Amino acid sequence: MVGLDFDKPINELKDKIQELKDFSENANVDLSTEIEKLEIRLKKLEKDVYDNMKPWDRVQIARHPNRPTTLDYIPHLFTDFIELHGDRGFGDDEAIVGGIAKYKGLPVTIVGHQRGKDTKENIRRNFGMPHPEGYRKALRLMKQADKFNRPIICFIDTKGAYPGKAAEERGQSEAIAKNLFEMASMEVPIVCIVIGEGGSGGALALGVGNHIHMLENSTYSVITPEGAASILWKDAGQAKQAAEKMRITAPDLKELSIIDSIIKEVKGGAHHNIKEQAEQIDEVLYASLKELKGMTKEELVNNRYAKFKNMGVYLNH
Numbered sequence: 001m002v003g004l005d006f007d008k009p010i011n012e013l014k015d016k017i018q019e020l021k022d023f024s025e026n027a028n029v030d031l032s033t034e035i036e037k038l039e040i041r042l043k044k045l046e047k048d049v050y051d052n053m054k055p056w057d058r059v060q061i062a063r064h065p066n067r068p069t070t071l072d073y074i075p076h077l078f079t080d081f082i083e084l085h086g087d088r089g090f091g092d093d094e095a096i097v098g099g100i101a102k103y104k105g106l107p108v109t110i111v112g113h114q115r116g117k118d119t120k121e122n123i124r125r126n127f128g129m130p131h132p133e134g135y136r137k138a139l140r141l142m143k144q145a146d147k148f149n150r151p152i153i154c155f156i157d158t159k160g161a162y163p164g165k166a167a168e169e170r171g172q173s174e175a176i177a178k179n180l181f182e183m184a185s186m187e188v189p190i191v192c193i194v195i196g197e198g199g200s201g202g203a204l205a206l207g208v209g210n211h212i213h214m215l216e217n218s219t220y221s222v223i224t225p226e227g228a229a230s231i232l233w234k235d236a237g238q239a240k241q242a243a244e245k246m247r248i249t250a251p252d253l254k255e256l257s258i259i260d261s262i263i264k265e266v267k268g269g270a271h272h273n274i275k276e277q278a279e280q281i282d283e284v285l286y287a288s289l290k291e292l293k294g295m296t297k298e299e300l301v302n303n304r305y306a307k308f309k310n311m312g313v314y315l316n317h
Contacts (some may be wrong), residue, residue: 068111
């Protein structure tokens, strides 16, 4: 498993414990006392490290190459998933996946960013950075959901929309803006869950929901810490300091009322146990849909409008 800088001592201790277990089994030597002592030490170390994580530590976890993606969570949360492709205008963008499925018997539409797990898949999915056709595909599926009265569930996990020349030529900004405009007035429940990185307009294009939830170690911001550091201090190497100042973590955003709830994460990150993490998401998703399904169409639209209107601080003159 890929380790991170801040939890390196934990992984080293785990390796040591496993090494002793293997030796004990192969050499038929009783090392249970030593192993037990190390496991007690491991629990204390995990508590010390994971209960005191800094914003940059959470950024590292959100970017972990083994962190579960939209397609990883779908089989754990839904049944009968059918993926749909294309924007009916240019092509299919694999940086966004979507389709129809059932959630506990309820027909729903799922849309989410999708990055790869290795270099080959990341290139195919453009590292989870959508082109305009990706956002237009997402909007096509959401409009279909609105027409057939299916709740929409969005999984957010992108560094941001792709800023390349081809994307700009095909109307990247317009595609994102149209998603914001259309999602605001949809008459079905929309639940958004940030499962990794939520970067800028690329994330917000799937983020206009009635309820917005974040995994405990995910991030949601207008720019990456590296980008902010480059602007503020002309040095991307100051990203760690930028992450501290930007308030991009789930606890910060909950305090600022940007999100509705924090989804508890598996100790050390969702990549340690996707099944357990999916159960945590399931609990929050079920509660959200139960609440929103009780609203009328007008109440859903008004709820979404009020939610975003009340974000931030502004003065009337």
